[in-house]
Amino acid sequence: xxMKKVFNVLIFHHCKTTTITIxxxxxxxxxxxGHENMVISVKYGSNELGNIGGSNTILSGAGDKSVRxxxxxSCDQIQVxxxxxxxxxxxxxxxxxxxxxxxxxxSNVVCSVSYDNTIRFWDIRSNKNELHMIKGDHIEDFGIYCxxxxxxxxxxxxxxxxxxxxNMCYGSHNGNICIWG
Numbered sequence: 086x087x088m089k090k091v092f093n094v095l096i097f098h099h100c101k102t103t104t105i106t107i108x109x110x111x112x113x114x115x116x117x118x119g120h121e122n123m124v125i126s127v128k129y130g131s132n133e134l135g136n137i138g139g140s141n142t143i144l145s146g147a148g149d150k151s152v153r154x155x156x157x158x159s160c161d162q163i164q165v166x167x168x169x170x171x172x173x174x175x176x177x178x179x180x181x182x183x184x185x186x187x188x189x190x191x192s193n194v195v196c197s198v199s200y201d202n203t204i205r206f207w208d209i210r211s212n213k214n215e216l217h218m219i220k221g222d223h224i225e226d227f228g229i230y231c232x233x234x235x236x237x238x239x240x241x242x243x244x245x246x247x248x249x250x251x252n253m254c255y256g257s258h259n260g261n262i263c264i265w266g
Contacts, residue, residue: 115160122148126175142209144195146173152197154209164207168215171201174230179206180251198255200228219265226257237266 130142142163143155152166152173179194193209194216204219221229232255252266 117143117145117153117155117160117162119153119162119165120145120147120149120151122172125172128176128178130178144176144178146176146197146199148172150199152176152195152205152207154195164209166195166197166205166207166215168205168218169197169199169201169203171199171228173197173199174228175232177232177234180234180236181206196232196253198229198232200230200258202226202228202257204229204232204253204255221255221257221263225259225261226263228258229255230258231256235264 124145124147126146128144130144141157143157145153145155147153150167150169150171150173152169153162154164154166155161156163175198177196179196181194195207195209196204197207198204202221204221205215206217208216232253235252235254237250237252250266252264254262254264256262
């Protein structure tokens with residue numbers, strides 16, 4: 086491993102800020118302030134599943150029940166999404182793209198999960214309420230803690246068919262892992 090390379094690392098603490106540092110130089114680049122309680126989840130827009138969110142944004146969720154979208158280049162808060170009734174445990178860039186004539190063309194979607202036992206989908210280019218909400222099994226789940234989107238092969242298809250579907254996988258307080266597809 087070449088130790089001369091500089092790596093960017095996202096660091097979040099149990100305070101109200103999201104911090105970016107460079108490991109080798111140990112230099113604080115910026116602090117994103119806005120959350121009113123501890124930051125629980127941070128996600129970088131890395132385009133894992135295609136053109137989702139862009140690589141110049143950070144998505145964060147916190148104990149203040151909010152989801153926030155930040156622009157890394159300008160260090161500005163782009164959007165605040167409110168609607169959860171408890172802590173936001175995880176945030177994720179969704180692979181889903183919606184068409185919305187009000188905001189022009191395609192827009193990207195982000196997701197958040199909460200101790201309030203909901204998964205919420207938000208349009209990052211719109212100031213409106215959430216696009217969709219999925220409630221977990223209130224009796225069984227007792228809060229949703231983590232979320233991941235997976236590309237899984239469809240049943241009955243060979244791997245070389247490249248026919249895949251996007252599935253949503255979440256983990257709940259009671260130890261269950263649920264996959265939706």
